[in-house]
Amino acid sequence: MARLTTRSALLVLADGRFPAGGHAHSGGAEAAVKAGRIRDAADLEAFCLGRLHTVGLTAAGLAAAAALGLDPYELDAAADARTPSPALRTAARRLGRQLMRAARAAWPDPELDALAAAFPGGAHQPVVLGAAARAAGLGPEDAAHCAAYETVGGPATAVVRLLGLDPYRATAVLARLAPVMDEVAARAATAAHGGVDALPAASAPLLDITAEQHAAWPVRLFAS
Amino acid sequence: MHLDHGHSHHGAVSADAHRPDGTRRALRIGLGGPVGSGKTATVAALCRQLRDTLSLAVVTNDIYTREDAEFLLREAVLPPERIRAVETGACPHTAIRDDISANLEAVEELEDAVGPLDLILVESGGDNLTATFSKGLVDAQVFVIDVAGGDDIPRKGGPGVTTADLLVVNKTDLAPHVGSDLGRMARDAAEQRGELPVAFTSLRSAEGVGPVAEWVRERLAAWTAAPAPTA
Numbered sequence A: 001m002a003r004l005t006t007r008s009a010l011l012v013l014a015d016g017r018f019p020a021g022g023h024a025h026s027g028g029a030e031a032a033v034k035a036g037r038i039r040d041a042a043d044l045e046a047f048c049l050g051r052l053h054t055v056g057l058t059a060a061g062l063a064a065a066a067a068l069g070l071d072p073y074e075l076d077a078a079a080d081a082r083t084p085s086p087a088l089r090t091a092a093r094r095l096g097r098q099l100m101r102a103a104r105a106a107w108p109d110p111e112l113d114a115l116a117a118a119f120p121g122g123a124h125q126p127v128v129l130g131a132a133a134r135a136a137g138l139g140p141e142d143a144a145h146c147a148a149y150e151t152v153g154g155p156a157t158a159v160v161r162l163l164g165l166d167p168y169r170a171t172a173v174l175a176r177l178a179p180v181m182d183e184v185a186a187r188a189a190t191a192a193h194g195g196v197d198a199l200p201a202a203s204a205p206l207l208d209i210t211a212e213q214h215a216a217w218p219v220r221l222f223a224s
Numbered sequence B: 001m002h003l004d005h006g007h008s009h010h011g012a013v014s015a016d017a018h019r020p021d022g023t024r025r026a027l028r029i030g031l032g033g034p035v036g037s038g039k040t041a042t043v044a045a046l047c048r049q050l051r052d053t054l055s056l057a058v059v060t061n062d063i064y065t066r067e068d069a070e071f072l073l074r075e076a077v078l079p080p081e082r083i084r085a086v087e088t089g090a091c092p093h094t095a096i097r098d099d100i101s102a103n104l105e106a107v108e109e110l111e112d113a114v115g116p117l118d119l120i121l122v123e124s125g126g127d128n129l130t131a132t133f134s135k136g137l138v139d140a141q142v143f144v145i146d147v148a149g150g151d152d153i154p155r156k157g158g159p160g161v162t163t164a165d166l167l168v169v170n171k172t173d174l175a176p177h178v179g180s181d182l183g184r185m186a187r188d189a190a191e192q193r194g195e196l197p198v199a200f201t202s203l204r205s206a207e208g209v210g211p212v213a214e215w216v217r218e219r220l221a222a223w224t225a226a227p228a229p230t231a
């Protein structure tokens, strides 16, 4: 059956209202705010830019590959290998499972059912995101865009809540980063065509370290 | 490697009344209401009163700590494996209404881990008068306010006060000290809620949570009596 790519489906999937659990995660922003590394919109922009070129690129590659229909077991193992922090692995699987629930409700699809059955504890979120995009009739570039956007959208919302940052300025940060998101998504989608071994493996060690510390805080607003 | 297609319904979407194996799932009751009104105290008292006759579990939605979960653990109202805490990212009402995925995970994990369960209580983080639970998460909801928050709260209404399946006005023992008029609260609540029930409680008194426990038992009887799974 031919799948028609629809831009509107991408909007539904990328919408912050898509009920996939992201609202409880800050993408490392809570730890960065507490450490004084994010104090204003300029800091947020630098933080997001760093995320885009590292974990964003990696997530976008995985999502694009899953949207292409590459083997989800291999992709999930590739995601594990690219996620050294146990806390972030746990968060990624949890979010993967939450996203799976929403995706199956939105775009019922036997491939999604099979993926859910194969990973009862949840596959890595970018892998599920790519599979969800595929079920929605979207392509690898779309999935990569969605992953890139989530990489910065989550922290921007979190910083608005944590610092009372002016929401217009936070949104302007996202708008300014749009060309970078496009570029990262394009690189990721191109890499995905080269197979699992060609996927980007960029990482941000400080995010891994602070994620471990954050997970041990007794008092925090965000789950990661 | 190739995945099998379409043989599993694991993680069924939304509030299906049945578990993947076809059995009826636990009744889920949400408890919401303003900060400090007595939600955790009500949950604790309900556990103590119901745990000998029912299989129970609790999900808490703390806003920035694990205090509610830790209180319940410390008070030992249930074994620790029957209590789960969900993190809500500074937005308690989102987790019970707009994006219920983390709470659904928690209730399903509890049923998988310690089930079968008769009843799961889901406590929301303390929020404002507009916070209500999604019907995709709970089967019925209790809104807990207290007399110390001002006796004009029932009159002000709002979705919690107006539409909750049970309105609890707690801390009646404090009414004389804070000058709250219980009669007025009852009249205003009746005006806002029509036929929907209201319970006045003091968790410091002998009757305590009794009226709420009674209501929970009725809901559970209705839930169990509902038609058996068809598919």
Ligand SMILES: Nc1nc2c(ncn2[C@@H]2O[C@H](COP(=O)(O)OP(=O)(O)OP(=O)(O)O)[C@@H](O)[C@H]2O)c(=O)[nH]1
Pocket (backbone or CB within 6 Å): B034, B035, B036, B037, B038, B039, B040, B041, B042, B068, B124, B125, B126, B127, B170, B171, B172, B173, B174, B201, B202, B203, B204
């Ligand atoms: N006097 C009196 N105090 C009560 C009563 N019920 C609860 N409290 C006290 O009120 C305080 C808040 O109770 P909680 O049960 O923690 O309230 P909560 O609604 O769970 O609070 P949050 O989860 O923080 O929103 C505690 O100190 C309780 O002991 C009551 O009926 N009378």
Ligand SMILES: [Mg+2]
Pocket (backbone or CB within 6 Å): B039, B040, B041, B068, B123, B126
């Ligand atoms: Mg509480």
